[in-house]
Amino acid sequence: MRRRDPSFWNTLLFHLRGIPLHLTYLRFAMNTSTLHSSSRRNTVIRTVAAVTGDIAAGLAVASACMWLIESAALGLFLTFVVWLLGSLLALALSQYVVHPAVGVVLSDRKLDLAVDALSGLSSVLTAAGAELGHGLLGSVRSALRRRGLQPA
Numbered sequence: 001m002r003r004r005d006p007s008f009w010n011t012l013l014f015h016l017r018g019i020p021l022h023l024t025y026l027r028f029a030m031n032t033s034t035l036h037s038s039s040r041r042n043t044v045i046r047t048v049a050a051v052t053g054d055i056a057a058g059l060a061v062a063s064a065c066m067w068l069i070e071s072a073a074l075g076l077f078l079t080f081v082v083w084l085l086g087s088l089l090a091l092a093l094s095q096y097v098v099h100p101a102v103g104v105v106l107s108d109r110k111l112d113l114a115v116d117a118l119s120g121l122s123s124v125l126t127a128a129g130a131e132l133g134h135g136l137l138g139s140v141r142s143a144l145r146r147r148g149l150q151p152a
Contacts, residue, residue, distance in 0.1 A: 041115070068082055
């Protein structure tokens, strides 16, 4: 009996399992019955922060590449090399600096505390804004009465 060779797809999957890929966006369970609204909210906040950090890192590296290319008056090949190294640097910054920093700075506990603090602050500011608006409206009415105008 002849032994069957593994398919290309199975060989590729076997070799890809050894590569450490860190997808910080997708670390939440796909079963939505186990997710709470706060974990969904925190995942969205972390995803937006990571994408924003990726864009910022990419723009910073791109501006550094443009500065280097313009100031050194590089030729076509060296310009290509600078852009290639810049894109690799932006990917490395994203993978090894931005995503771990987002994971550390925006942990579930810290995000829950921040959201609770901001929701408490927003309720206080809403009440203060209503009081301020009421007081301001009363002042405008009294000023109009003093000038002889009748407020509506």
